[in-house]
Amino acid sequence: MVDDASRCIKLYGRAGHREGYELREFLQRHVVLYEWIELDTDQDCLQRFGIADIGNVRFPVVEFPDGAQLFDPTVREVADKLGYIARPRLKEYDVSIYGAGPAGLSAAVYAASEGLSTVVIEKTAVGGQAGTSSMIENYMGFPEGITGAELADRAREQALKFGAEIILMSEGVKAEFRDGRIHAQLADGGVMTARSNVCATGVEYRKLGIKDEMRFLGKGLFYGAGASEAPLCQGETVYIVGGANSAGQAAMHMASYAEKVVMLVRGPSLTATMSQYLSDRVKRHSRIEVRFHAEVTALDGDVYLRKITIADRASGGISSVDASRLFVAIGGKPNTEWARETPILRDEAGYLITGSDLLVDGRNPEGWPLARQPFFLETSVPGSFAAGDVRQGSIKRVVTAAGEGAMAITFIHRFLSEDG
Numbered sequence: 001m002v003d004d005a006s007r008c009i010k011l012y013g014r015a016g017h018r019e020g021y022e023l024r025e026f027l028q029r030h031v032v033l034y035e036w037i038e039l040d041t042d043q044d045c046l047q048r049f050g051i052a053d054i055g056n057v058r059f060p061v062v063e064f065p066d067g068a069q070l071f072d073p074t075v076r077e078v079a080d081k082l083g084y085i086a087r088p089r090l091k092e093y094d095v096s097i098y099g100a101g102p103a104g105l106s107a108a109v110y111a112a113s114e115g116l117s118t119v120v121i122e123k124t125a126v127g128g129q130a131g132t133s134s135m136i137e138n139y140m141g142f143p144e145g146i147t148g149a150e151l152a153d154r155a156r157e158q159a160l161k162f163g164a165e166i167i168l169m170s171e172g173v174k175a176e177f178r179d180g181r182i183h184a185q186l187a188d189g190g191v192m193t194a195r196s197n198v199c200a201t202g203v204e205y206r207k208l209g210i211k212d213e214m215r216f217l218g219k220g221l222f223y224g225a226g227a228s229e230a231p232l233c234q235g236e237t238v239y240i241v242g243g244a245n246s247a248g249q250a251a252m253h254m255a256s257y258a259e260k261v262v263m264l265v266r267g268p269s270l271t272a273t274m275s276q277y278l279s280d281r282v283k284r285h286s287r288i289e290v291r292f293h294a295e296v297t298a299l300d301g302d303v304y305l306r307k308i309t310i311a312d313r314a315s316g317g318i319s320s321v322d323a324s325r326l327f328v329a330i331g332g333k334p335n336t337e338w339a340r341e342t343p344i345l346r347d348e349a350g351y352l353i354t355g356s357d358l359l360v361d362g363r364n365p366e367g368w369p370l371a372r373q374p375f376f377l378e379t380s381v382p383g384s385f386a387a388g389d390v391r392q393g394s395i396k397r398v399v400t401a402a403g404e405g406a407m408a409i410t411f412i413h414r415f416l417s418e419d420g
């Protein structure tokens with residue numbers, strides 16, 4: 001991770017504490033070189049920050065290559081210092097894209113390269129779920145695999161090269177469709193106007209739904225594959241909840257660092273939910289133990305997670321084990337809250353319904369204003385498209401999300417040409 005001292009950011013934390021998770025995750029996902037350094041004496045602090053008492057330092061401390069230091073900064077402050085926070089340059093765009101996962105980034109590359117003025121609004125970091133993956137092995141063209149962060153960073157660079165604008169730390173919270181435009185309200189109070197849009201907001205990790213989950217978030221409990229945390233797990237036993245591909249990848253990655261990885265799987269086997277190649281590797285790995293019928297029912301600790309309670313759904317037995325790191329990789333639910341008060345149709349689970357799935361007995365859905373049928377990937381509002389995991393019936397793969405992002409732009413050209 002660290003191979004160029006002159007570009008490397010230093011992140012300081014206290015030995016034995018687990019602060020800084022959000023910052024590490026952000027830097028890792030943006031492929032920013034960083035080094036995590038633990039301090040434990042007053043002398044260290046005096047030397048590094050000119051503060052003689054370690055108790056008086058607000059950790060984590062971020063030191064940039066130019067020497068600037070930020071004490072206990074937010075992710076936004078670090079992103080700002082890195083020049084990642086931008087303001088939209090135009091008043092109106094041909095296409096606004098919500099979400100910079102594989103679907104949104106792909107849409108941005110095709111839209112911008114085909115001459116459309118393009119803006120991408122992203123709530124957190126580029127890459128979406130894929131950006132959290134430690135190794136994507138089934139994406140065409142990368143026989144050795146590629147980390148999610150690197151794939152996302154390459155796509156980001158490509159989109160920027162073609163002239164797309166990517167606005168990070170910004171979130172679409174509400175949409176209004178009028179005057180043939182989409183006017184999206186952003187969480188910071190701004191409004192984004194465009195002639196068409198692609199919703200590529202994907203899905204958000206599903207939570208365990210148990211007490212104290214938020215209390216331990218980043219303090220022992222993590223969602224997804226925990227790519228940034230793996231190197232910190234040396235010599236530890238870590239627990240992973242889930243039995244699908246994301247959990248399997250997390251287990252394989254963690255096993256390169258941790259002494260032992262325990263996978264807690266609710267069902268009776270891996271085969272129904274995990275790719276064969278991955279489940280074979282997981283089962284063969286000497287440091288991975290898979291426990292079936294296992295469900296985490298309680299979390300316990302002080303500031304940090306210390307113990308978890310595991311229920312055995314087959315025998316009814318309950319056990320409490322020491323656990324300082326628990327990774328939750330159990331899928332997710334679609335990010336479509338913003339569509340709640342719009343004419344955009346969603347299914348019961350919240351996924352956006354598109355194309356021919358909108359037709360009722362072969363007829364256009366109620367309220368659809370045009371004579372033609374909705375295009376493939378078009379929602380129940382003309383010009384508003386959905387791509388990737390957020391779409392009802394999507395395949396939930398990096399390659400299909402990227403493919404849909406590109407296809408949505410083809411239909412946007414058709415929509416814009418009929419729009420005049």
Ligand SMILES: Cc1cc2nc3c(=O)[nH]c(=O)nc-3n(C[C@H](O)[C@H](O)[C@H](O)COP(=O)(O)OP(=O)(O)OC[C@H]3O[C@@H](n4cnc5c(N)ncnc54)[C@H](O)[C@@H]3O)c2cc1C
Pocket residue numbers: 098099100101102103104121122123124125126127128129130131132133134135136137138139170171172173200201202203204224225245246247249329335338387388389390395396397398399401
């Ligand atoms: C750990 C892990 C490993 C995986 N490994 C593989 C693999 O090896 N191979 C494979 O093919 N697939 C893999 N997948 C699945 C794959 O990553 C997803 O199918 C893919 O990322 C979906 O892309 P997407 O662009 O549709 O959505 P997402 O990746 O979910 O991206 C959606 C983006 O939208 C943003 N967003 C959400 N709401 C808003 C809003 N209101 N405004 C602005 N932005 C918003 C989110 O922050 C996010 O960045 C993996 C998934 C996980 C979690």
